[in-house]
Amino acid sequence: MARDAGYDDFLDALADGTGYYLACENDHGSLPPRRVCPRCGGDLREEPLPETGDVASYTEVHVATPSFVDDAPYVTAVVDFGPVNLTGILRGVDADDVETGMTVTVGVDGGASAEGEAGGDGGETGDAETERSVVFEPR
């Protein structure tokens, strides 16, 4: 799987627990890859991503694309970290117990067909050809 400069560097940092986001002089938050702030065109600097965020919205996906079909149903959530929001797969909680406002931590899963730490039902391990996903878990 070819690396996507900026994006994969961001995932590497998230996986290491050193996640960041981009901010401009007007403090608009954004995520890489960016050359300029998408809102004002300003120069960007890196700032540490807050360790936790709150679920802003979520959906339990039953009909998945082929790459995620073995995982369905699963919950995809948009999580508010303050300056930026991130979209990821929410693990470690029953779909019926998910609520907006729930506080979660963020990490990276080895791939769509790999099991997250919270998955635990013995699926395939990370495959070099599967794409990585942002994942959340309740704090």
Next chain:
Amino acid sequence: MTNVRVAGVGLTHFGSHPERTSRDLFAEAGAVALEDAGVPREDVESVFYGNFMGEVAEHQGHTGPLAAEALGVRAPATRYESACASSGVALRQAVKDVRNGEADVLVVGGAERMSHVGTDETTEGLAIAADDLYEVRAGLTFPGAYGLMARAYFEEHGGSREDLAHIAVKNHANAVGNEHAQYQKEITVEQALDSPTVASPLHLYDACPITDGASAAVLVSDDYADEHDLDAPVAVTGTGQGGDMMALQDRASMAASPAADDAAAEAYDDAGIDADDVDLAEVHDCFTIAEVLAVESLGFAERGDGITAAREGETRKDGRIPVNLSGGLKAKGHPVGATGVSQLAEVTSLLRGDHHNSDAVSGARVGVAHNAGGTVASATVHVLEVLD
């Protein structure tokens, strides 16, 4: 500046045509439009063509010239791609060309062939309208994205799955009698509520179907219409387009569609009308929640009130502002690249009085078509009016 007259419109049946290529579908819709217009093929100066997933579904790019060829027209042709708003943006460019005096006769339309590749592949094909890095790789599907928007709307403004079900029920009822529609049958609120979950809180009956089909329209200048004594009473009098961040995570709110707000404001200003002047609308209800956002963007309901517009009868056939008298994407079907111009075709027929639901809006003079791409990162709004 010349009016942009809609001289003729054409649609194929919208539904499952797995063995028909999109070029063949477009050839049919285009022939119907030319016949309806009474315009000879050799007068067509350019073709504007909307198509979204040609590469994914038919292993075919460069579909503009192919569309012109299928139509039997030797003229410059360009394919426009803006996800589900592909033919909406094609229409906007065609309108500008006629206004600018670049051309007197244009064909605009679109086509999509989707059903032959199956639900999994279509789900993947549609997902490419979202941000690949930040949304698709997080397992987000197209229904999933609208599921996030529906949940965000419920949190921000209230509303329920039952409110959404009334939109599906309304649009199915409107499609009865539409010979082009994929589903020409009524459904009940209970059926909608009991249908299987696709991406919560959205269920199967909140979603438009997978559809094959094509649309076309012939646009002409006033001069051409007059010289050839065409019966073309309807004109496109306003055009607007808006844009937004691709990924939902980057929007200030997931419970609104500012790109459509902007497109509507621009189109109304262009036509010199207000939302109050609009007699009917065809809006992009790829999911029931999308119709809610659309009626708010178009100014038919205040922000937060669009959710109950169908349930309270406001947008029904006999309501204050009938929405999706064709059946909408929900029941008529959504052949992605064809949808924008199919809305133009429906509004034109409604205003001309030759639509199966024309009796519901007799005397109507102003109609609006609202076409949205992806999760409304692109949107077009067009105003159509009956000329005096």
